[in-house]
Amino acid sequence: MAKQPPFRFPHLDGGFFVFVQREENEMAMKRRDFMKGAAAVGAASVVGTPHLWFKNAGLAYAGQGEIKVGVLFSLTGTTGIIEESLNKATILAIEEINDAGGINGMRIVPVVEDPASDPATFAAKARKLVLGDKCVSVFGSYTSASRKAVLPVFEKRNNLYWYPTLYEGRECSKNVIYTGAVPNQQQDEFIPWLVKNFGKKFYLIGSNYIYPKEENNYCKKLLEKLGAEVVNEEYVPLGHSEFSSVINKIKSTQPNVIFSTVVGDSVVALHRQYRAAGLDPEKMPMASLTTSENEVAAMGGDAAAGHFTSAPYFMVHKSPENERFVEAYKARWGADKVTHFVSEPSYFQVYLFKQAVEKLAPSDITPPNIREAVKGEEMTAPQGRVRIERENLHTWLWPKIAVAKSDGQFEVLQDSKEWVQPVPYAAYPDQVCRESGLEKV
Ligand code: ACM
Numbered sequence: 001m002a003k004q005p006p007f008r009f010p011h012l013d014g015g016f017f018v019f020v021q022r023e024e025n026e027m028a029m030k031r032r033d034f035m036k037g038a039a040a041v042g043a044a045s046v047v048g049t050p051h052l053w054f055k056n057a058g059l060a061y062a063g064q065g066e067i068k069v070g071v072l073f074s075l076t077g078t079t080g081i082i083e084e085s086l087n088k089a090t091i092l093a094i095e096e097i098n099d100a101g102g103i104n105g106m107r108i109v110p111v112v113e114d115p116a117s118d119p120a121t122f123a124a125k126a127r128k129l130v131l132g133d134k135c136v137s138v139f140g141s142y143t144s145a146s147r148k149a150v151l152p153v154f155e156k157r158n159n160l161y162w163y164p165t166l167y168e169g170r171e172c173s174k175n176v177i178y179t180g181a182v183p184n185q186q187q188d189e190f191i192p193w194l195v196k197n198f199g200k201k202f203y204l205i206g207s208n209y210i211y212p213k214e215e216n217n218y219c220k221k222l223l224e225k226l227g228a229e230v231v232n233e234e235y236v237p238l239g240h241s242e243f244s245s246v247i248n249k250i251k252s253t254q255p256n257v258i259f260s261t262v263v264g265d266s267v268v269a270l271h272r273q274y275r276a277a278g279l280d281p282e283k284m285p286m287a288s289l290t291t292s293e294n295e296v297a298a299m300g301g302d303a304a305a306g307h308f309t310s311a312p313y314f315m316v317h318k319s320p321e322n323e324r325f326v327e328a329y330k331a332r333w334g335a336d337k338v339t340h341f342v343s344e345p346s347y348f349q350v351y352l353f354k355q356a357v358e359k360l361a362p363s364d365i366t367p368p369n370i371r372e373a374v375k376g377e378e379m380t381a382p383q384g385r386v387r388i389e390r391e392n393l394h395t396w397l398w399p400k401i402a403v404a405k406s407d408g409q410f411e412v413l414q415d416s417k418e419w420v421q422p423v424p425y426a427a428y429p430d431q432v433c434r435e436s437g438l439e440k441v
Contacts, residue, residue: 061136062106062365067357069094070129071110072140072150073346077117078239079264082294082342083142086164087112088333089343090139093350096328103357108350111135117238117264119149126150130159136367137162137353142342143238143263144168144211151176160367162353164345166289166311168214169424172433175367177374178394179345179352179386181312183218184426185399186289190310191222193401193414194287199256200228205246205270208235212261215289218427219259231255236262241269247277250284260288267291268299271307281306292340296408304404311341312397313383314410322382338408339382345395348381352388355379375435385419392433394422 061067071090073083094108102108111133113125122141129135130153137160141147144167154161154175161176169182194202202223206212212235220230231253234246240262250258262270267290274286286307293315296304315326315338325347329339339347356373357365375390387396396419402410425431425438432439 061134061367062362065102065105066107066109067103067365068109068111068133068135069353070126070133070135070138070140071112072115072122072125072129072138073142074117074146075114078266079117079142081265081268081298082263082292083117085294085337085340085343086142086346088337089329089339089346090350092329092332093347095332097350097354103354104362106362108354115140115146117143117146119143119145122146123149123153126153126161130154130157136160136357136365137370139164139346139349139353141165143209145209145238147176148210158368160370162349164349165342168211168218169426170214170428171424172392172438174371174393174437176393177349177352177371177388178392178422178424179349179388180342180395181397181399182394182422182424182426183215184423185312185397185420186310187215187218187222188420189399189414189416190287190289190308190401191219192226194257194259194308195223195226195228198285200226201231201253201255201257202228203231203250203253203255203258204233204261205258206235206261207238207240207263207266209238211263214427215261216259221427236266238264238266240266243270243273244277246270247273247279250279251277255284258284258286260286261290262288263290265298267295268303271295271299271303275303291404292342293338293408293410294340294343296404296410297338301404301406301408304408305406307404308401309341309404309410310399310401312399313339313341313344314400314402314412315339316409316412317383317400319380319382319384321380325382344382348379348386351379351381352377352386387419389422391435392422392424394424394433396421 071087073087074080075084094110098107111129115122115125129138139162141163142165147163163176164179166180204216206216232249288309291309326339330337352374355377356370359373360369374388378385378387384398398419399416400412401414402412404410424433430441432441
């Protein structure tokens with residue numbers, strides 16, 4: 001009989017094995033970890049004489065007790081300010097899962113790339129992760145510009161992109177799991193609340209790309225219904241840091257609310273220059289969909305105090321799951337670090353990935369099978385119970401309205417009573433994203 005193979009790979013539905021020759025000591029350790037997991041999977045599957053059996057190409061995705069995933073967040077460039085924390089939240093979840101025994105005994109191996117806040121680099125790195133590294137899924141992106149840049153890679157290869165960021169909706173891809181908020185989840189409560197509390201004149205300021213434009217498109221529809229008006233709508237380049245002409249126009253138009261969809265380090269510049277110009281948040285607050293604890297930490301609490309954000313998660317949220325998340329994040333990355341409404345989905349979506357993969361036999365771990373397995377999947381995230389909507393692969397979330405305070409945290413002023421359904425085509429009521437694809441209604 002051939003030498004006893006050093007590594008066994010159970011096939012859950014058949015009771016067979018794939019044996020892979022591994023030599024490194026490090027891998028021997030992983031092997032022991034893996035065998036613990038295999039025991040948990042079920043002793044009944046660990047029987048018989050060794051076989052070499054490749055059921056299908058899916059084995060390329062999960063072999064040698066490992067599952068490779070891509071982690072594609074910018075560590076440098078204009079959105080590095082926020083994406084670096086998305087990388088950290090993703091890595092934290094992966095480490096926690098691995099420390100607890102992996103997924104059915106298999107370790108998640110992250111392949112980390114830095115796309116440097118550049119959409120073309122995002123696309124190149126996505127190709128590398130999908131084609132070169134054979135990752136079964138990639139967790140990535142903050143801006144919609146970078147998501148749009150990688151989308152063709154995932155659609156062409158039928159791979160899976162897990163996108164944790166709030167975004168503009170109007171997308172119905174079978175190759176993206178969307179765990180951040182869409183406009184109806186951030187604006188439906190927020191805009192009427194702003195009108196009621198501050199008045200009907202809105203100044204729209206955003207970064208110049210698809211996300212702010214589509215988000216403002218939805219905002220204008222809500223404002224119109226409320227009989228409110230837009231006194232100016234303006235876009236600045238990504239990375240913009242000189243807001244004096246914007247602030248002069250704000251002074252001359254005297255809006256009640258400055259509705260901001262500026263992103264990245266521009267958020268810091270806008271807030272600081274607003275404060276330096278002597279504007280007063282009590283009279284003319286900024287209302288943002290993109291200002292989180294992370295940007296507040298970068299600008300300083302005084303620059304943010306008194307401005308409003310709507311999002312499904314704030315670090316101060318009280319729940320046992322959030323306490324654990326915040327504590328683990330600080331323990332791993334530093335006591336001064338903050339969690340926020342994009343790092344939280346970055347974290348929980350890895351757990352949803354785990355729940356989906358757990359349902360699959362190793363040889364069935366492929367991107368399309370993971371997509372099917374995650375449909376309708378639920379978990380209690382730090383923000384509350386979340387669910388992947390099977391029709392459109394977006395997520396049911398818990399929107400909140402909060403005011404920034406000078407200590408760098410937010411105070412939640414209004415919390416949704418129920419989780420809110422994602423409606424990615426809310427601004428386009430003649431279209432609906434269904435499991436079968438985009439439909440005209
Ligand atoms: C964004 O670009 N989705 C913030």
